[in-house]
Amino acid sequence: MLDQNLKTQLKAYLERITRPVVLVASPNDTPKSAEMMALLAEIAALSDKITVETRADARSPSFALTSPGQDISLRFAGLPMGHEFTSLVLALLQTGGYPPKVEQAVLDQVKALQGDFTFETYFSQSCQNCPDVVQALNLMAVLNPGVKVVAIDGSDFRAEVEARQVLSVPTVYLNGQVFGQGRMTLEEILSKVDSGAAAREAANLAAKEAFDVLVVGGGPAGAAAAIYAARKGIRTGIAAERFGGQVLDTMSIENLISVPHTEGPRLAQALETHVREYDVDIMNLQKAAGLSRNGDLIEVALASGATLSARAVILSTGARWRQMGVPGEEQYRNKGVTYCPHCDGPLFKGKRVAVIGGGNSGVEAAIDLAGVVAHVTLIEFDARLRADEVLQRKLRSLPNVNIIVSAQTTEVKGDGTKVSALVYKDRVGGQVHELPLEGIFVQIGLLPNTDWLKGAVDLTPRGEIAIDSHGATSMPGVFAAGDCTTTPYKQIVIAMGAGATASLAAFDHLIRVTAPAAEQAA
Template structure:
């Protein structure tokens, strides 16, 4: 189950355990229980501080990770946490075993201060790249606070439970038996939902910040690169983002990044954030920009946030990125996360043995159909144009699959449901004009991206597609404001291009500050004049 190299690495990590840890398994005669037993035997063999025992639980197979002598310090996994959740397993072992987490002290204090009995349940899938953030946040919360408990549940393994609770997208979190949240969440977001005063305290801290020389809006590849290049100039740099990592967090495999042969989106996003924080960048995460005000008499640009706070800066680099484009048809929003999904890697396992549709015949759509065909009973791919637009190698693979049907010249007009979940969709044949209905349980939308620029309308020039218009230096139509990444008119939307564009925009902003006579920029220019 774990190769020798991984065992060696894991044994080195487990040397950090400060307290003995008990693994208490609930097993039966199933194949999954046998696999889990093998995993737990391996873990116990890698450290003298890990012991293995049994304890009956309502979910089988499952296991409790408990600190010996301190039963209140514990977390539970229902299933076999491999795949993307293997890191969650390792962190849970270390944290239950007393190894200190790499989390801001303010968040640790807030977690320990929670004064209520909170039982969390998180449904995940092993192929979901966003699920580990939620699982790890809630596991840590359970370790820090004896009144908090958490069980992470593999939705594909506990299919009946998933259907009974109508979980159709992961990660899905329940608190004391009631829905708490869905989608990627960090510890700060969980605490903010639990503590009604957290948002007000965060806003007060933002309100007290002095103006920045460069303020970067966006935490994706373009924003991270811009922040690093600006900070290296020795000027006051801030980065505000709704979620650090942006669309990269939703990307499973990345195989075209020049520096590495292969990586995954969440790992790359974590590397971006670690590098940005290495420099003196004031990172303000989980903050959504809602307005841009041109410079006034004080020469400062203003970014308005959803929290009601405004941040000011002498120059801006806008890198708000993009989001999944929706079909904008009746039923789509009603059944979002109830059969309408946008991430086949995350939610695909929840549709095992069912019939689904994929909307979109580009690379993303065809790749989604190929991946889903190995999980679901049948896939229908609908493409608006007369032919698929995906690379030929992907189309050949798609055509080889027996449980996939391709319909071209199909315009989806409605997603239907029974009030609780999707039960079909209606499409119009663009050649004949006739309408047809497909009976199915899931719809995966893969029709491209939409720039996150609605908040910029009226402030600077946007293209007809809503992209920020820039020149070769990243300059926008507003003096002192530069832009980079997928939200701009740059012709190719690629991670490596966004990183380069972010660097360009930051250097252009620095040049702008020098020409405006900014003392900080002028001083930095002298200090870095050697290269």
């Protein structure tokens, strides 16, 4: 199962555990079970603190991690390989007593949870969003005996997936009911199960003193802006709905100069790590709701009810997936309508799907899905595909792909629980067609996250923040950077540079217009 290099690395990690770990296997007579038992044997051979036992469980093949004297209920159903192998390594370390790299206040909040919480998470090994959820829940199970978790590989437990109509990963159930879908951090999960958390956090935020520079948004542009501001020695804060932003949903990154290849979640973690090296007040899970001026200060109202103030603000709220905007899309979101082929593709194995969009993203998605699903229909609104020619040639060479151009998607149909068909109109002849299928992957670009800024700063008809060459907006003291702006090319490396530009411009504004907050406080 594991090559020698991986064994060597894992053995070094396992030297950090301080208490025994018992892997309780629940095998059956399938080939997947044999692979699981081989994996557990290899892991146990790497540390004298790890042993393997066998015990029946309702889900098999599966295995649990526990430690003598500890009340831990943490189980993997299926093989946690691919993106989930890191989740297994962390579960081994934390079950074995190795302290997690999480703020103490968050750990205390987990330990203080009262009640019984049984979480079931459906994942796929190709999903880059799933590990965050699995790892957060695993840690909760290690810290709090009232939390029981099982991570389930949807491709290995097809009967469950079909019975529960799971068509998007990660999908999380709590005590038998759908709890959430998509990426969730530990803090996000806690905010949903700890009823008083939101009010406490809002009170803490409202009590904060004014910042010199407040960055709104935690993607590449926001991270760069925060670092450049903090390096000037001024009071810097960053409020982000989710640190990492759209990068978290990016599978492969090969054009970040000096980094030949990385993955979105890994880059997002690196961005946060870098920001934390400086004196930056990071306020995660904070959605901005309004922007206004109050005398010399600029105020950012948050959805939580709190308000942050600063002498200069940098807007870097990024963008989100563009939706089709047709009847049925929202109703069947995560029930067949999805936006991440890498995450959700394995759930549609052997099924018929459509990809909406003929740009690079759409064609790449269709090529990727063609190796998993029974058939792919790519639908493009324009009269021709807009993807690079090399991608088009690859797509056209695939036997289970059909390409339809000059087609306008008009409706998503379903049976009330999942997608059953896509309706589109021929833009040339006017005929309406209904395409039977089980999945729709939408790949038609991005929309800037600027709805909350209408009336506060100038926006283009597309919703982008209008900026000058220094990143300045129409409101003095407010700057912007990244995919939410009129910057012509939406690229990570460009967003980073724009964040640095906006931050330097904000500092220049401060030294010319007003004294830093720290000086005024003195």
